[in-house]
Amino acid sequence: MLFTHILALGIPCIIALVVASGLTRRRVYPFPLPPGPRSLPLLGNALQLDTKRPWLTYTAWGKTYGKMIYCRILGIDLIIINSETIARELLDKHRSANYSTRPVIRTNELSGLDFNTGLLPYGETLRQHRKIFHQVLRAEVSVSYHEMHSRHANELVINLLNVTSDLHRHTREYTASLVMAVTYGYLAHEDIFLTRVNELIDITKYILAPERAAMFTAFPFLEKLPSWCFPGGFALMGRCRELCQQLLNEPFGEVKAQMANGTASHSLITNFLSQARDDADEDTMKAVALMGFMAGLDTTTSALQTFLLAMVLYPDVQAQARAEIDQVVRHDKMPCLDDRASLPYLDAVLHEVLRWYPPVPLGVPHATSNDDIYDGYFIPKGAIVMVNQWALSRDEDMFPDASRFDPSRHLTVEGKLKDPFVNHFAFGHGRRVCPAAAILAVLRIDHAKDSNGDRIEVKPEFSTGMAIHPEPFQCWFESVNTVREGHLREMMDSK
Template identity: 45%
Template sequence: MALSSDNFTHFSCAICFVALLYACRNRILRGGVPLPPGPRGLPLIGSVFDVNLAEPWLTYEEWGKQYGDIVHAKLLGMDLIILNSERIARELLEQRSTIYSDRPHIPTNKLFGMDFNTGLLPYGSEWRLHRKMFRTSLNKEAAATYKLLEMRKVRQLLRNLASSPEEYSKHFNTLSAAIIMAVTYGYDVIPRNDPFVSKLVRLLSLFLDALTPERAALIGAIPLLSYIPSWFPGGRYKQRAKECRTLARDILDEPVNYVKGCIDTGTATKSMVYDLIRGLSGNDQDHYDAVKAVAATVYLGGAETTHATLLVFLLAMVLYPEVQTKAQEEIDRVVGSDRLPDFNDRPSLPYVEGVLLETFRWHPVAPMGLPHMTTRSDVFAGMYVPKGAIILTNLWAMAHDERRFPEPLTFSPERHLTPSGDLAKGTACNAFGFGRRYCPGKFVADQSVWATIVSILATLRIERANDRCGNHIDVIPEFTSGLSSRPKPFRCSIKVRSAAAEQLIFTSYDGD
């Protein structure tokens, strides 16, 4: 039935009236306190068409410039509160952590069998048990016990890079998987087609593709989507979810069974799971399930982020050769050329520390962190934050805040140093999140990335690659999108710096 123009006018008026009533009702519920400023959006769908779904942090950064450091937007019925300033993020997520530590209930988590993942659990007793396990097994002191293991794996990376430099991304992937599997399960990965790692890689890629809150909102807004049978055209999403659920079950059980097998045969080495299982009494099934979930979460939280961070470092070294030269001069001066650097050298290498801090800042690999959610309404600086609002920490905008980091797109370790070359205080930007949900892997991650950066700088020279005529190939930095963002593949040349460095790479003692 076609609408006449009169009917259409009546229909439009009715919609506007309902929208107005709804707005008045919400304002009364808020006691007249305004929401933070932000885009108005369309009725029902909100601002969904205004968000750059590939790189939402850029849209949110723009909104920040237009509306201020705290922005409200509606997206498919969800209240989004976007935080573009570290100061405000700390005030809310740290000082008012009892209100701001929940996670949004994203329907895709269960659909994809990923509801065991610590990072996605609601703020409650199960999450607390997970965090207690992380605190015991990966706090600063516990993480330090893995330094030698990390250095040993990094030395294997140097050999791989020196032997097949063009496969640098694969080698970084192997390194992060090797460190994580050794720390978590005491398991030495097989360099090619490792059975556990292959499953984890597939699981992560299926899930990351589906996870962003904007995409999950589509399922949340149209729950019917999750009932489409997998054979139905367009049901590919469901098929992927089914595959993901099977993989998730395998990955919870199989590596922990490996550790139990090693304990039974007396061959187990120190690892997170080994330590956590030893602390359990025989029939504590809930705790045992939590150990499996925490262990599987380590790979999901740590592998892609560490791999992506190393790619960011490599890209920066190609683009900023003068930074690389200064870092290498510092290492040569402090460490010399007859040994490889180790963790004892760290306090004496402030420029290298600046390179590390700048790697985390220049391109945060989790540009929006993970979304938080409020458990009750709140009023902040005269603005209303609704109960159930999704809180997005725009780590990208915080790391590129011109007030703190002039010329933010430039990779400059100097911004983290005092004029006399010492490490400055308070220049680190936050790549690991806020409040009670901050990243529990930050100490292990920081150690892994530092060990890799310093070892590469000590032994290898990274430059632009040459084409067949010997001309430099320009590298235009481009990044992938999604929950995690990393440089897209780029060509570069990686060569051993000297005969002495080659000797160290191939003959050095592995460190334990």
């Protein structure tokens, strides 16, 4: 808890230093700040937050104070947006330039994570990252990975038929294998690479937790303290820097060596290196590849696990999606990404997965470059602005009975797919359609049973942190199309 960290540092010492630095002086604004909860001196609203699930606190505050909330955490201004309309006005339209940068997160820099594309400030480095993302992920290039997506999805189907335990491990292994193949191709020591990536993701979630980031941002002198003041924290930062250098350089270097001896497989890296002009471009590509891999691994795994959870809890939705697949795709053929345009209900299922439990409930933070005024309220320069994806996903005006999983809410009366703002943060939506289609084309997903034959109940319980995923649950898979299953097994046996 934040309070525990503050006690460990010594409240009197911190207060004295903060007062001396002027952080406790109240600023005078030309217009009123957005409404929000009353705050304490120095701490602001820190003790009022659910530090594990802050999006729930912000959503509850929204019911009291409105769709745009102001609060302070250790002297840092926060603007929380709980409205799609306001989010569009500030982030999508003519004001967007003022909200396009990212806050400086000191723990990010101290941990060697300053290459993180999602947290880069607006400027030349971010433009270079975006340029490379466009170069390697544009539509005409993505088509070349369709077969790879389908092959991994088909393998997942057969593996799920054999699952008796640890469903989460199987889904994560599928995602890791696919994202690695697309990003790097095939590496000689994939197990070591994945072990390091998983360790880095775990450390990153800890280090970038809002309360820790806020502490080092509000009190810069903390990083000058001896390491024994934060024995765990400083050691993790050091390990994080080590992992970052290994993961940025080693897999990239291996792909370059494979290209030199003619053994490289098709991947984003090989596609990029065939067009690269200088080493500066290569350094940017290393960062883009690693961040793309980490983001794809975490959010795609979360979405896949949430999809399976929803299919267990809502068998009517599962049956309707399967009926659509069977109507569009021949009984002896597996669906592929080319069929996506003809499967709007399945696409709506994936949209609903991302709405029902957004993988990143608070999205990625923005920061204001200049003072702004919106609807009569003052938004100060340097404020952190967060779009509360959880609140948007639970907006009863837009999504009636919001806690229910209902894909039809994403379809027009003509049966075409809408494009809700709540899903704009999603990464790799097409990559998520492929396994969902393959699974439903062959398998029925149901409750597992215990040793007495009684159904094991499943509840939608999720982890905490910056990115969330379902807690482990049990389910059962049954083949409902033996022809398609047989084709998949033949393909796997012929590999």
